[in-house]
Amino acid sequence: MKYDLTIIGGGVVGCAIAREASKYKLKTLLIEKEPDVCEGISKANSGVLHAGFNIRPGSLKARFNVEGLKICTSIAEELDVDYKICGKLVVGKSDEDLPYLTKLMEQGKRNGCSGLSIVGKDEIQRYEPGVSAKWALLSESTGIITPFQFTIALAENAAENGTEFHLNTEVTGIESLRGGGFRLTNSDKRSIDTEFLVNSAGMKSADIKSLIEEHNNVVYPCRGEYYITDKENASLSMPVYPIPPTDGSGLGVHITPSCNGNILLGPSADYLDDGEDVSNTADVMAQLKKEAYELMPELKGHSFIKNYSGMRPKLFAKDSGESFADFIVEESERFPGMINLMGIESPGLTSAPAIAKYVIEELIGSHTYLYENHAYNPQRKGIIRSSKLSDVDFKRLAALNPDYSEIICRCEQISRAEIIQAIRNPLGARSLGAIKKRSYSMMGRCQSGFCLPRIIDLIVEETGLSAEEIVKSSTDSQVLFGRIK
Numbered sequence: 001m002k003y004d005l006t007i008i009g010g011g012v013v014g015c016a017i018a019r020e021a022s023k024y025k026l027k028t029l030l031i032e033k034e035p036d037v038c039e040g041i042s043k044a045n046s047g048v049l050h051a052g053f054n055i056r057p058g059s060l061k062a063r064f065n066v067e068g069l070k071i072c073t074s075i076a077e078e079l080d081v082d083y084k085i086c087g088k089l090v091v092g093k094s095d096e097d098l099p100y101l102t103k104l105m106e107q108g109k110r111n112g113c114s115g116l117s118i119v120g121k122d123e124i125q126r127y128e129p130g131v132s133a134k135w136a137l138l139s140e141s142t143g144i145i146t147p148f149q150f151t152i153a154l155a156e157n158a159a160e161n162g163t164e165f166h167l168n169t170e171v172t173g174i175e176s177l178r179g180g181g182f183r184l185t186n187s188d189k190r191s192i193d194t195e196f197l198v199n200s201a202g203m204k205s206a207d208i209k210s211l212i213e214e215h216n217n218v219v220y221p222c223r224g225e226y227y228i229t230d231k232e233n234a235s236l237s238m239p240v241y242p243i244p245p246t247d248g249s250g251l252g253v254h255i256t257p258s259c260n261g262n263i264l265l266g267p268s269a270d271y272l273d274d275g276e277d278v279s280n281t282a283d284v285m286a287q288l289k290k291e292a293y294e295l296m297p298e299l300k301g302h303s304f305i306k307n308y309s310g311m312r313p314k315l316f317a318k319d320s321g322e323s324f325a326d327f328i329v330e331e332s333e334r335f336p337g338m339i340n341l342m343g344i345e346s347p348g349l350t351s352a353p354a355i356a357k358y359v360i361e362e363l364i365g366s367h368t369y370l371y372e373n374h375a376y377n378p379q380r381k382g383i384i385r386s387s388k389l390s391d392v393d394f395k396r397l398a399a400l401n402p403d404y405s406e407i408i409c410r411c412e413q414i415s416r417a418e419i420i421q422a423i424r425n426p427l428g429a430r431s432l433g434a435i436k437k438r439s440y441s442m443m444g445r446c447q448s449g450f451c452l453p454r455i456i457d458l459i460v461e462e463t464g465l466s467a468e469e470i471v472k473s474s475t476d477s478q479v480l481f482g483r484i485k
């Protein structure tokens with residue numbers, strides 16, 4: 001099969017590129033090795049729409065972050081994705097921190113960030129009564145978004161506009177074709193020819209580049225672990241960050257409200273050899289609590305319902321002496337038409353729509369005229385969360401479809417109707433993770449203890465899969481192995 005454009009990787013960046021490409025008459029394919037999009041870095045982060053004041057001026061990171069924030073909010077509106085421009089505080093404990101906070105503010109202004117000011121103790125208390133600090137940089141334009149909802153919405157909208165998705169398909173080989181373009185070999189044995197190729201494989205982007213050329217790029221995995229609080233006792237209106245560490249490993253352990261009402265604590269920053277090791281460790285979890293309690297002492301009374309880890313694709317090693325590396329978004333010199341994206345760490349979520357515009361309009365657009373797709377529809381409707389409706393609206397909806405009255409996930413109050421819509425998603429993703437990310441079921445206090453068997457029954461009923469074929473999230477995460485009676 002011959003495509004104009006093939007994208008390797010269904011993270012937020014690949015999916016944003018797919019949606020951007022679908023605005024034009026390009027026959028586009030996205031290949032993802034996992035059973036759903038958003039199973040890599042994009043599913044495990046802080047979900048902050050960064051303003052861009054932490055970043056070195058003049059860099060691609062600064063450009064894409066500031067541009068990306070502006071586009072993210074309008075895309076979130078078009079795609080019916082939860083987000084909130086809630087502001088953010090970077091807090092300092094003493095007068096000694098004031099020069100650093102002022103420097104951050106000046107850097108932000110140079111990057112084009114708006115709504116930055118230094119605030120004192122009283123104002124901090126007004127914004128976040130539970131936070132103890134002497135000074136803070138207030139960023140009014142920072143926001144939060146649900147990262148998996150955003151990524152899925154980008155993908156589903158691209159699919160509705162004609163992009164093909166091959167899930168469960170790993171790219172294993174790339175060769176350049178004599179007349180131009182590339183031939184990909186995949187784990188499903190289908191061979192794909194494509195004129196343009198985008199490598200947005202996250203942690204694996206250097207490996208993908210190695211499939212076609214020798215290079216010196218190395219991606220160093222740096223794990224960030226998180227805790228999630230029970231939303232019953234969460235009360236935080238904006239992310240609160242400490243003064244960041246100077247080694248460039250990350251932004252420090254912060255506390256962040258999620259759009260779903262929980263508080264996230266984290267992330268840590270530990271360089272590892274294994275980029276797939278997203279486990280959580282007891283020492284780090286204890287350290288997260290300690291650092292988060294320093295920012296907000298009242299968190300001590302909160303209970304935690306889950307932990308998770310994300311992996312940063314760093315472009316410098318732990319003891320390299322470096323503290324900054326820019327995003328790599330460039331066309332291969334040796335193989336024109338192949339675009340490699342590497343080191344897309346934070347603020348990659350915020351930057352994704354701006355990166356996508358650059359890749360399509362400037363890089364691919366420099367080779368070929370981009371004809372507009374007149375049928376392109378930027379709108380997409382998400383799944384209605386019936387528990388958020390007023391009584392009147394809920395009754396109206398339940399009268400139309402009685403499945404809204406049957407609650408399957410008790411913790412998050414998710415109905416049978418919502419789970420069925422999640423199962424019938426346009427990408428055909430059927431893992432438990434796919435249903436969880438789309439419906440918010442299994443995300444509450446019991447973490448699927450009650451609803452899992454019923455959700456498995458619904459997947460079996462809707463798709464004809466056997467229960468043993470259903471995976472948790474990755475291809476090798478089988479959940480059930482046979483009947484015991």
Ligand SMILES: Cc1cc2nc3c(=O)[nH]c(=O)nc-3n(C[C@H](O)[C@H](O)[C@H](O)COP(=O)(O)OP(=O)(O)OC[C@H]3O[C@@H](n4cnc5c(N)ncnc54)[C@H](O)[C@@H]3O)c2cc1C
Binds near residue numbers: 038208344348
């Ligand atoms: C701890 C942490 C916190 C962060 N916090 C924020 C934040 O608050 N705000 C922000 O803006 N950014 C944040 N980021 C950064 C952001 O999450 C990433 O920049 C972004 O998600 C990267 O997306 P991606 O599409 O490049 O990678 P991914 O999401 O990893 O997507 C790459 C995809 O490629 C697939 N793939 C790999 N190899 C193959 C193959 N051979 N064939 C087919 N598919 C393949 C993978 O399965 C994966 O799904 C954070 C990152 C981390 C780690």
